[in-house]
Amino acid sequence: MTMLDRAQCAALDAKDPLAFARARFDVPEGLVYLDGNSLGALPRATADHLSAVVRNQWGQDLITGWNKHGWVDLPRRLGAKIARLTGADQDEVVVCDSTSLNVFKLLSAALALQPGRRVILSDTGNFPTDLYMAQGLADLLGRDHRLELVTPEAVAGRIGPDVAVVMLTEIDYRTGRRHDMAAINRLAKAAGVLTLWDLAHSAGALPVDLNGTGADFAIGCGYKYLNGGPGAPAFLFVAKRWLNETRQPLFGWFGHAAPFAFETAYQPKAGIDRFLVGTPPVLSMAALECGLATFDDIDLIEIRRKSLALGDLMIRLVAQECAGAGLTLASPTDGGQRGSQVSYAHDCGYAVMQALIARGVIGDFRAPNLMRFGFTPLYVRYQDIWEAVAILKAVLAGAEWRRPEFSQRAAVT
Ligand SMILES: Cc1ncc(COP(=O)(O)O)c(C=O)c1O
Numbered sequence: 562m563t564m565l566d567r568a569q570c571a572a573l574d575a576k577d578p579l580a581f582a583r584a585r586f587d588v589p590e591g592l593v594y595l596d597g598n599s600l601g602a603l604p605r606a607t608a609d610h611l612s613a614v615v616r617n618q619w620g621q622d623l624i625t626g627w628n629k630h631g632w633v634d635l636p637r638r639l640g641a642k643i644a645r646l647t648g649a650d651q652d653e654v655v656v657c658d659s660t661s662l663n664v665f666k667l668l669s670a671a672l673a674l675q676p677g678r679r680v681i682l683s684d685t686g687n688f689p690t691d692l693y694m695a696q697g698l699a700d701l702l703g704r705d706h707r708l709e710l711v712t713p714e715a716v717a718g719r720i721g722p723d724v725a726v727v728m729l730t731e732i733d734y735r736t737g738r739r740h741d742m743a744a745i746n747r748l749a750k751a752a753g754v755l756t757l758w759d760l761a762h763s764a765g766a767l768p769v770d771l772n773g774t775g776a777d778f779a780i781g782c783g784y785k786y787l788n789g790g791p792g793a794p795a796f797l798f799v800a801k802r803w804l805n806e807t808r809q810p811l812f813g814w815f816g817h818a819a820p821f822a823f824e825t826a827y828q829p830k831a832g833i834d835r836f837l838v839g840t841p842p843v844l845s846m847a848a849l850e851c852g853l854a855t856f857d858d859i860d861l862i863e864i865r866r867k868s869l870a871l872g873d874l875m876i877r878l879v880a881q882e883c884a885g886a887g888l889t890l891a892s893p894t895d896g897g898q899r900g901s902q903v904s905y906a907h908d909c910g911y912a913v914m915q916a917l918i919a920r921g922v923i924g925d926f927r928a929p930n931l932m933r934f935g936f937t938p939l940y941v942r943y944q945d946i947w948e949a950v951a952i953l954k955a956v957l958a959g960a961e962w963r964r965p966e967f968s969q970r971a972a973v974t
């Protein structure tokens with residue numbers, strides 16, 4: 562294979578059809594940001610928009626803002642934008658609460674549709690909060706419900722008549738390995754099993770086709786590829802066929818048929834609104850609105866194409882520049898099996914990542930030994946990958962990562 566150099570990476574940027582989108586973000590000068598899979602970068606419009614919402618809408622219009630500025634419609638308005646990114650209809654998605662809470666709500670709703678089935682099936686690589694919420698719910702239900710974990714490869718074979726729900730994260734947060742959503746949905750449907758997908762590492766990173774593949778339920782994050790800011794509200798999807806069949810157990814007034822009638826008895830609203838609980842966090846939603854606007858006029862096929870090209874480039878450059886330096890690729894080499902990140906195992910991965918961050922290359926570390934690099938095609942350039950690998954090579958060749966401060970674990974990694 563021919564050697565790649567910086568000039569070739571620059572040439573890829575020069576003909577990148579998504580290059581214009583970087584101007585939609587404020588990425589600090591001199592930084593290579595490869596952690597948009599954990600926290601998306603700041604959209605250029607967010608600070609002014611938030612300031613206007615605070616000063617003009619809240620400051621001037623006070624309580625009248627709920628009607629005057631459509632604050633009350635934000636969960637549906639933003640949900641409709643996420644629907645476009647996830648292959649859903651506009652009335653099937655709503656923005657609310659956190660991913661964890663939405664797991665609880667939708668898993669409860671799904672289990673209630675499956676009397677007589679007791680198993681929640683997931684895989685050992687799933688993100689812990691999803692597993693914890695399922696364990697908590699199974700405890701609460703106390704009717705022999707249980708969470709069963711198998712390896713990702715064994716999920717398809719385990720789908721069967723005792724399984725109520727198969728709950729999976731499409732893209733593994735550690736390795737970027739991708740589940741075949743269409744195949745799992747097909748198998749599940751044939752066995753009478755419902756599906757609940759976590760799209761935290763999918764939404765905004767690759768085209769998702771919830772309805773086309775027959776998904777039943779899904780949830781996802783607003784602060785990763787959707788660029789909604791730290792702690793941005795999450796979203797949830799319920800397929801139309803279940804919308805009025807299901808209820809979730811958190812009977813909050815925003816899910817009530819007539820919240821401002823202030824009745825004492827709960828009556829769920831028709832449609833997706835019954836999955837709302839309480840008052841929407843308007844300022845956080847205003848930030849997420851700007852995050853979602855970064856996708857305006859952008860084709861997700863282009864995003865996927867560039868995301869895979871960035872990942873392939875990283876894999877090729879690391880093989881070329883860092884051979885024998887103790888890195889083992891932990892992500893699929895086949896792009897079709899991979900999300901928008903590449904991870905490497907290294908015995909001292911945490912310290913190496915801290916040394917990289919100190920030199921302006923921001924990725925992250927996941928225990929026990931994985932260094933993660935995420936690619937956000939709207940603002941990551943091919944030259945950034947060159948830069949990241951050149952710095953990785955220098956860090957691995959030197960001794961700076963052995964400095965004691967780089968081994969001290971921070972509270973949040
Ligand atoms: C797959 C997945 N699900 C859920 C979460 C987090 O959920 P929450 O936003 O409720 O903290 C994350 C990351 O934080 C994640 O990677």
Ligand SMILES: Nc1c(O)cccc1C(=O)C[C@H](N)C(=O)O
Pocket residue numbers: 598599600734735761973974
């Ligand atoms: N949600 C996060 C947080 O509150 C602090 C630090 C990181 C996160 C993350 O999103 C981590 C992320 N879900 C992961 O893939 O590991």
